[in-house]
Amino acid sequence: MKQGTQGSAGTGIPDAPARGSRVPPQQRAADVDRDRGRGRGRGLADGTGDVRGEHTHSETPIPRPRQVLQRPSVRGQILDALRTALVGGELTPGEVYSAPALGDRFGVSATPVREAMQQLATEGAVEVVPNRGFRVIERGARELAELAEIRALIEVPVMLRLARTVPAARWADLRPLAEGAVRAASSGCRATYAESDRAFHRAVLALAGNEQLVQIAEDLHRRAQWPLVGGPVARGRADLVADAAEHLALLDALAAGEWDVVRSLVQEHFAGSA
Incomplete structure (x- = not known):
């Protein structure tokens, strides 16, 4: 997740603004009229953008400078956190999670959580449950095999x-x-x-110079990393290390122009990376 101001939950997500902030009282109409009268002839603004006592009809209005706000995207940080929780098995397939409950977990309001969950819904990771929240999609081995096949059809020829x-x-x-x-x-x-894993594959495919290809492959790769329903929460460390070692072997085969080895390694990598 991106670094940000530490929130109350220690997640790196900025806390939501405190509720109950006082709003300055509105000026009464009589006071506005009185102030306008005092401003005549002295160039004081009357609150509508005009200036009394000056001839401004021939002057070009000067726009107010706009302050450029540089602040991290809470929605983006929440989306990253939810994706991490999804891959890590903290969000259980088949379970329904509400935006307010997740907001409490991350120390933010429900709005950025809801927006992030809507993005995950478009990616196929969750589905909307009316009046309840979002259910994590239950995926089986067949879907994983189909994703591996599609990835191989796209990436093997490119590599x-x-x-x-x-x-x-x-x-x-x-x-x-x-x-x-x-x-x-x-x-x-x-x-x-x-x-x-995604960063490595993204860098390899970027050499083809096709941004659309990179984006499509990234989406398929991310979906292939979601946990299976009823499956282990995470693969063992030895499995992950063996999977990562295939990246080094693939680089050696690509550098040597060993096409049969490249084809075999990529197909095996896709099948075993879920």
């Missing part, structure tokens, strides 16, 4: 073409990402490794 056209030095530039994935796998955290 084979890249193996023929990309210089070996370019593949060497991606080695730090592959080594980072190995370190992430060694931590045993499924969510941490999932992000590193």
